[in-house]
Amino acid sequence: MNKLLIPLIIVVVLVLFNSMYVVQEPHQVIITQFGKPVGDPVMTPGLNFKTPFIQKVHRFEKRFLEWDGDPNQLPTKDKRLIWVNNYARWRITDPLLYFQRLQNERGAQTRLDDILDGETRNAIAKYDLVEVVRITNREPMETEVAAEDEVILEEIYHGRDKIRLEILANSQKRTADLGIEILDVEFKRINYVADVQRKVYERMISERQRIADRFKSEGQGEAFRIRGEKDRELLRIRSEAYRKAQEIKGNADAEATNIYAAAYDRSAETRSFYEFLKTMEAYKATLDKESSLVLSTDSDFYRFLKSGDSQ
């Protein structure tokens, strides 16, 4: 009795354990019986039961899964080679279909590689590089450096977001019968290939040089302008002062002349007296020991020399 009990317990435990299975929170499960799917996929997590031994449990992720593409060298419509590295999120929507078509995640990733890489290539080749880089035609803000050399931006007609959505839509069509759904595709990295990169750097350097040269010449120009302004100011100040001084002097001279005239030009008498006075002053000033003087006895001074009464 005792000898039979132990194997019996072991068998019961085995059967019991084989008829129970746990569905984890992030998982969904399909049950197959001799390889044939049985019932609906089990979506609710927790403890579940199945027919032991003959039914098999296949677990699949319920969560959003990642797909990270390899960086690809792709040509754009304007013949520029760029590295494009995008990623996608996807999930298993129909585990049964998924199980039938793709078997497991490795199969799914490979298929996604084909679909997404292909659609990305198609989309990139259809558009110019700017379309892939920018989203909108927004006006850039004013920056200190770019104030004068306006960056001329090519207008875009589609933009990164639209291209992304195009890839997504096209890929979604192709995954519809695989039991999976692509939720989102994003460009993670877009970069120039090395050759182009070097040329871009060269262009950036020359652009900076242009800006630097502009600054230098702006500085010089401004300095010249200030010097010119300074010279003009100097000339203005000096000439204005001269004009003012001359005006003042002229006015004074005129006033003095008026005063003299008022004093000397009162009558015939004052005029002759002034003449006499000035003549006397002139004699004093002009006659010195170097002068030779020939005087006639007719002169007023010597008229008494010949006779005490010449009158």
Add this chain to the structure above:
Amino acid sequence: MNDDQRFDRGPQGPQGPQIPEIKLPQFDAGKLRFIVGAVLVLILAFTSFYTIDPEETGLVLRFGKYVRSAEPGLHFKMPFGVERVLKVPIQRQLKEEFGFRTVKAGVKSQYSVKPYQDESNMLTGDLNAAMVEWVVQYRIADPYKYLFQVRNVEKTFRDMSEAVMRKVVGDHIFNEVLTVGRAQVALQVTTELQELCDQYETGIKVDQVVLQDVNAPDPVKPSFNAVNEAQQEKSKLINQAQSEYNREIPKAKGEAEQTIQEAEGYALDRVNRSQGDAALFTAIYEAYRKAPAVTRNRMYLETMTQVLPQVQSKIIVDDDLKGVLPLLNLNESKSKGGE
């Protein structure tokens, strides 16, 4: 060592079962039950409680199914792995670094940049290349979503951050990203990243996106410095010219003022003198008028008296004498005068 032991036991193997070990449960069944019971009690004890740290929250799973969450403190659960606990640090602010990694945090943190240039290298809207380093600070707002909605959520989050940053930078021109547009870029990335997080149901709340170093790529850097230098040079030239201006103009203004003041002085001098002269003349004239003939003669004679002694050569000629002129030796008198 293990292998050696196994080899040692090898030959003893066949002898093993012959030792009457199988009799052990039979002859001491009570003791065995006790040991098994004790082990079970111990496992029961150690698997039926758990603690949650202050910054964490716990998610309790019963047979893989989420049943409840637990606040910080000591809690009990069903033992033997029926209930398991996942701990998520919801209060902690987490951060992801892009384009660099903090090697050693501290007062003087050390950073590693070189190997992460792939992350920071991106294209701007005017098709230039920029190196953008940034940090995303975030918290786990919904631990259930964080754990069960997205697999590999951290990698997903990093991918999302990179994609959004590149998208936003791609919509700005190079100069904006480097200078005035920094704040706007950071803000826009924060908003769009949060939208994407909600769309993916990551349960992540983005607190802040901080732009760190935003630079030109290394080969282009020197030419950027050249621009800065040129800017300095520009200011220097302007300042020099300005200082010359400032040095000379006030001086010239002073000089002009001097000229004008001198002219004013001249004017005063001129007017005063003329007034003086006029007053003098008038005074003399007034006196003269009282006896014009005498005064006139007096003044004439006084002048002559004053003047004539100074003149050394004087020739007085009588008008009535004719022919005196040929006798006049002008040269002699001149040379005499010269002595």
